[in-house]
Amino acid sequence: QVQLVESGGGLVQPGGSLRLSCVASGNTGIIYTMDWYRQAPGNQREHVARIHGDGWTNYLDSVKGRFTISREKMENIMYLQMNSLKPEDTAVYYCHVVWGPSDYWGQGTQVTVSS
Numbered sequence: 318q319v320q321l322v323e324s325g326g327g328l329v330q331p332g333g334s335l336r337l338s339c340v341a342s343g344n345t346g347i348i349y350t351m352d353w354y355r356q357a358p359g360n361q362r363e364h365v366a367r368i369h370g371d372g373w374t375n376y377l378d379s380v381k382g383r384f385t386i387s388r389e390k391m392e393n394i395m396y397l398q399m400n401s402l403k404p405e406d407t408a409v410y411y412c413h414v415v416w417g418p419s420d421y422w423g424q425g426t427q428v429t430v431s432s
Contacts, residue, residue, distance in 0.1 A: 319343040319421040321412045326426030334400045337426060339412030341393035348414045351388060351395045355408035355428075362411070366397060380406075402430045 325337040341348055349370040356362040366376045366386040374386050385398040395412065407430050412423040 319345055319348070319414060319416045319419075321414065321421055321423035323410065323412050323423040323426040326410060326428045328429045328431065329402055330432050331403060331430055333402050333430070334398070335402065335428060337397040337399065337410055337428075339395045339397075339423060341395075341412070341414055341421075343416075345393065345416055347391060348393050348416060350415065351393070352413040353386060353395075353397050354411045354413055355406075356411070356425075357405075357408040360408075365410070368395060399428070402428075404430045406430050 320342050321339055323337060323339050325335060327335060329335055347370060352367045353365040354362050355365050365380060366384060368374050368386045368388050376384060383401045388395045407428060409425040409427050411425045414421050
């Protein structure tokens with residue numbers, strides 16, 4: 318079993334920044350791949366960013382150059398630094414990992430970008 322806890326969401330004005338955190342705990346070793354997803358009201362959940370244990374990353378096109386995914390070395394802790402936020406970034410952001418045969422999701426953290 319893996320437990321995922323996100324934090325760091327909130328209300329921010331357009332152009333502002335937020336930093337999300339995700340801590341994975343449970344009976345695991347180091348989780349190689351960790352992801353951020355988001356879901357806006359009325360939309361499907363979409364993949365935002367991925368990071369591998371070797372540091373490889375990839376991003377949703379619309380967040381490239383504005384968001385940065387990172388993780389603590391040899392820890393199951395992941396971050397999403399979000400800069401130059403836009404109203405269309407408003408969503409619930411979820412941490413996701415795969416461990417063994419199962420998918421695990423956090424409870425989500427709300428990010429609202431509004432003036």
